[in-house]
Amino acid sequence: MAETVVKLRLNQQQLELIDRTIAQGVAPDRAALVRLALHEYAAARKAEAHKSGMEQAQ
Amino acid sequence: MTGRQIISELVMEPGTGKAIELLKGQILRIEQVEGGQCADFNCFNLHDYKEFMHCGRTRTVHGFHPTTGTFMWSAPPRERAMLYILEDTVGRNDVLFPRCSAYVYEAAYGFAVHTNCHDIQAEAQREYGLTPDDVHDSFNLFMCTGVDDDGHAFMTRQTTKPGDYVDLLALMDVLAVPNVCGADVMKTSNFALKPLKLTVFAATDTDLAQVPKTPMLASQRTPKDFRNPTIKTDRPLRRDPAYKPEFPNTPIVVTDLAVSLSPEELAMFNAVKRSDIYGEDDAAALRDLLFSWWEERFLQAHAGAPSIEST
Numbered sequence: 001m002a003e004t005v006v007k008l009r010l011n012q013q014q015l016e017l018i019d020r021t022i023a024q025g026v027a028p029d030r031a032a033l034v035r036l037a038l039h040e041y042a043a044a045r046k047a048e049a050h051k052s053g054m055e056q057a058q
Numbered sequence: 059m060t061g062r063q064i065i066s067e068l069v070m071e072p073g074t075g076k077a078i079e080l081l082k083g084q085i086l087r088i089e090q091v092e093g094g095q096c097a098d099f100n101c102f103n104l105h106d107y108k109e110f111m112h113c114g115r116t117r118t119v120h121g122f123h124p125t126t127g128t129f130m131w132s133a134p135p136r137e138r139a140m141l142y143i144l145e146d147t148v149g150r151n152d153v154l155f156p157r158c159s160a161y162v163y164e165a166a167y168g169f170a171v172h173t174n175c176h177d178i179q180a181e182a183q184r185e186y187g188l189t190p191d192d193v194h195d196s197f198n199l200f201m202c203t204g205v206d207d208d209g210h211a212f213m214t215r216q217t218t219k220p221g222d223y224v225d226l227l228a229l230m231d232v233l234a235v236p237n238v239c240g241a242d243v244m245k246t247s248n249f250a251l252k253p254l255k256l257t258v259f260a261a262t263d264t265d266l267a268q269v270p271k272t273p274m275l276a277s278q279r280t281p282k283d284f285r286n287p288t289i290k291t292d293r294p295l296r297r298d299p300a301y302k303p304e305f306p307n308t309p310i311v312v313t314d315l316a317v318s319l320s321p322e323e324l325a326m327f328n329a330v331k332r333s334d335i336y337g338e339d340d341a342a343a344l345r346d347l348l349f350s351w352w353e354e355r356f357l358q359a360h361a362g363a364p365s366i367e368s369t
Contacts (some may be wrong), residue, residue: 003318006327008345011310021352034317034344037351042326044354 008034062259072251073173075182075237079104080228080258085144085265088199088236089223089255094216094248096239098157098175098196100183101130101140104231106281107188108289109136113153113195119359122203125149129272130197130226135279139272140232144265145225148218152198154211158241173240173251183235198239199224201246215245227261227269317344 010018018030027033065084069091070076080086080101088097103109112133120128126149130141157175164170180190202216226234242251281287285304319327331343 003320004324006317006319006340006344008315008317008341008348009312010315010345011312013307013310014345014349015313015315017352018348021356030315031317034315034348035319035323037348038319038323038327038344040355041347041351042330045330 061262062265065258065260066256067258068256070236070238070254070256072238072253073178073240075178075235076256077182077185078234078236078256078258079231080226080234081231082228083261083266084228085259085261086226086228086234086236087223087255087257087259088226089257090200090218090220090252091255092252093219093222094250095218095252095254096201096216096241096247097199097236097254098179098239099199099226099234099236100157100179100194100196101232101234102183102188102192103132103136103140104233107186107192107233108281109133109138109140110194111140111197113197116197117153120153122152122154122205123149124151124153124197127270129229133194135277135283137278139229141234142227142229142269143224144227144261144268145223147222148200148216148224150200150202150216151224152201152203152213153195154203154205155198155201155213157193157196157198158239158244158246163243167243173242175237175239175241178237178240179235182237183233186233199236201239213244213246215248225259227265229269 015030018033021027022029022033027036062085066078068076075098078086081104088099099111101111109132111130115131115133115137116124116129119131124130124143126143126146128143129139130143132138132140157179159176160169160172160174163172163174175196176190176193179193179196180188183192200216200218200222201213203211203213206212228234236254236256238251238254239247240251241247242249327340327344327347330347331340332346333343336343336346
């Protein structure tokens with residue numbers, strides 16, 4: 001299936017923070033950093049949902 | 059506390075306050091005499107009264123009830139640690155409420171004149187040439203407060219006993235202004251006004267060693283960094299015809315960043331995006347996700363306000 005392109009609108013301050021994060025070696029470029037954020041954010045939400053479900057089951 | 063030299067002692071009678079020159083490395087103890095008494099407190103940089111303790115900054119960093127191990131901060135753009143709470147035998151203080159004022163007692167209780175923290179603060183600091191307009195929101199020691207379900211701040215009775223105290227260590231030379239809270243028709247001090255004891259000590263090496271290091275950042279500016287360092291001395295405000303705005307980082311320029319998402323990534327995004335806030339605007343939702351992730355992963359200080367150096 002084709003990829004979907006999302007165009008983020010970021011100002012120079014937001015880009016500065018992103019670029020400083022990239023400079024730490026977190027991701028190779030801006031788009032890769034956004035995708036990394038998506039993966040980790042989604043994984044964290046999934047873990048939270050799982051934990052919440054476990055607590056409700058107890 | 060062992061081995062501290064006492065520099066001065068004073069009992070503040072009900073309805074009064076006292077401005078005290080508290081030098082760097084000295085400790086001000088504010089102590090219950092009978093118990094059940096709120097103390098309001100303010101302080102200024104002794105050498106530049108325009109730098110003053112800021113409850114807003116302090117509650118952002120330390121929450122609504124600062125206690126042992128927290129700092130009292132000055133207002134932006136100084137934002138320096140002025141005092142350190144070295145010890146607090148009760149652990150219930152307040153930076154939610156402003157000082158009580160004459161208006162409160164007139165409007166709510168009908169008093170033409172009544173003891174109130176604003177006027178007591180003003181009278182105490184008048185000894186140093188400060189005006190009633192120079193009183194700032196107070197750090198309220200021993201004041202038992204909270205926030206109800208509707209978001210309103212409330213105060214209730216306190217349970218302090220004789221001998222309970224808070225020790226404030228000066229990290230710079232300050233004019234410290236404690237006062238006996240004037241509220242006797244509110245729960246604040248259990249419906250009675252009682253004296254408070256003040257003791258100034260010289261801090262010991264052990265005391266000083268307890269203070270965590272605070273960051274020194276370029277953004278902590280002083281008058282030498284101001285475009286206008288001169289204190290205005292007249293009251294009316296008049297436009298400066300030579301003024302040219304110099305807002306930092308302006309103009310704000312927005313740039314597009316195209317990000318390709320695979321079908322799996324799109325499904326992942328659709329599962330977590332905040333459509334409740336951004337609707338169909340996926341660009342805004344992905345931007346939110348990006349910076350929310352950044353905060354979760356990299357932001358170490360509560361509310362983005364580091365108070366203690368990370369090592």
